[in-house]
Amino acid sequence: MSKSLVEMTAEIIQSQISSKQMSTEEIKAALNDTFQTLKALQESESVGIEAEPEEINPAIDPKKSIQKNKIICLECGQEFKMLSPKHLKSHGLNSKEYRKKHGFSARQPLCAKALSEKRSQSGKERGLPDNLRKAIEMRTKDSAKKK
Structure with missing residues (x-):
């Protein structure tokens, strides 16, 4: 039985939270980004094409x-x-x-x-x-x- 995208996302972010402190906003952003990435990977896998690398927008201001x-x-x-x-x-x-x-x-x-x-x-x-x-x-x- 395979896990849903939501379950996989929750596990990944839970792992991140256990290793570093994150604010509520950072957790929300990480959940959304991770879910969207997993969803894009799943869609590209089902279609049989490689996912195009997206331009990464950092979660924090570089300064x-x-x-x-x-x-x-x-x-x-x-x-x-x-x-x-x-x-x-x-x-x-x-x-x-x-x-x-x-x-x-x-x-x-x-x-x-x-x-x-x-x-x-x-x-x-x-x-x-x-x-x-x-x-x-x-x-x-x-x-x-x-x-």
Whole structure:
């Protein structure tokens, strides 16, 4: 006896809720999206054609996806401290493509704000900005001597 689309949708979303906290609105959106996806898959399976990939509209505004202690993947909705290249590859993207697709600048770190701040502070404590400035000055002097 096969399960109905509603039962499958409920199981999938119940599984998501057990692994992460979701607001009522997020649950409603996830239920609707999951049901529509399953329905489209079922229809394409019965007709015998491949489902066309739909343009994914992220459930959250890209600007709100990078939060203090987490970053939310705009492709699947999972939460991380940092979006790893391995995870992005599972969506067929690299970090440059992900940034471009979702409107982030090329310099935007794909990690939680707290982690980014911690890394920045650690670099400053190790003297990276000063060392970088010195290296740039030396490189500039060397290129001026060669000309």
